[in-house]
Amino acid sequence: MDSVVIVLKGKDPYLTTKKALQQFPLPNLKGRRALIKPNAARLAVPGEGVTTHPGVVEATIDHLKEKGAGEIAIGESCIFGVDPEQAFRATGMKEVSEKKRVELIHLDRVAPMEIKIPGGKVLKSIRVPAILKKFDFIISIPVMKTHMHTRVTLSIKNMKGLLWRREKARLHQLRCNGKVAQGDKALDIAISDMASVLFPHLAIIDGTTGLEGMGPAYGRKKEAGLIVLGNDPVSADAVATRLMGFPPEEVPHLRLLAERGLGEIQFSNISIKPGDFLKWETHFELPPSKLSFSFPDVVIHDEGSCSACLSTLFVLLHRYKDLLTPHRLGDNKIHIGIGKHLENISRGTILIGNCTHKMKKRGTFVKGCPPVASEVLRLLSSLGVYV
Secondary structure (H helix, E strand, O other): OOEEEEEEEOOOHHHHHHHHHHHOOOOOOOOOOEEEEEOOOOOOOOOOOOOOOHHHHHHHHHHHHHOOOOOEEEEEOOOOOOOHHHHHHHHOHHHHHHHHOOEEEEHHHOOEEEEEOOOOOOOOEEEEEHHHHHOOEEEEEOEEEEEOOOEEEOHHHHHHHHOOOOHHHHOOOOOOOHHHHOOOOHHHHHHHHHHOOOOOOEEEEEEEEEEEOOOOOOOEEEOOOEEEEEOOHHHHHHHHHHHOOOOHHHOHHHHHHHHOOOOOOOHHHEEEEOOOHHHHOOOOOOOOOOHHHOOOOEEEEEOOOOHHHHHHHHHHHHHHHHHHHHHOOOOOOEEEEEOOOOOOOOOOEEEEOHHHHHHHHHEEEEOOOOOOHHHHHHHHHHOOOOO
């Protein structure tokens, strides 16, 4: 399959997406059953860069119908603790499904099935919703965002939302030896393993309003005005990454997929239209590699955390850090631990989330998966930490 990527700039999400699709050489879709996987897993409204703009999804549905597609559905699973009905209404997906008369599926509420991963390096199998078997054309429609764990979250990373329930968190908690890792994080290797069996047929990257900095949820919105469309999601992600201002080789899961022959990231081997697409490059600020860079008087112990607990930690520090002052330890710093694999932490560390339970005798444990920032503060206050 030749890798084809189309980049289009425009102000209106629906019209820009529709125009890009009209220019794209899609396969014969007559009678095919299509599942649209947006990024709609959080309580966020359209236009903030956190979730896929509903206009992009609506344009996709209209084009699929025009091409004779059979059954069309929107499928998503929300992050832990988010009510899917509320999220689907807030993101506009509920309105689109009702307007276009397509099914909206909460994927964590259906039965699971297991998919084996031949040649998986850190994953030998994954659990996904069994309903995926009924679809033969999957479209990944992510937002153009930076990500605190993977640098970017685009069409490949978006497929992680098709994992069933707690399987999503499992990818963050994996460990591998140096021989397997060869300098890469277990999460990046796991994403490449996952993508080897859970690979979309089409990528439509919503860069109309993206997110930079502390993605995937707490960054700053970025008005890029772009739609990136590709039949090779790895190539589409590579082009989008370059438009965000940095080389795709610096995104480990994209490099790993290219090395495995599962996609193309070398632009000389991709048909990109227009040829001068880099005229639309707009630099996205990446998240800091460690939160402690932004808070020099805070020590973060992070081993095997997922983005949910990191998001809680980010909100806690930005909103309430000054209230944590009485919890400084002997080195005059605030110590906070997150993640499943914590081992060496200072006594008195604030431990956030159920994964830190095994270390609770060494610190102040706040249960939840994850707890919200205000709950962390409430518990610390109830324990008499504050004067």
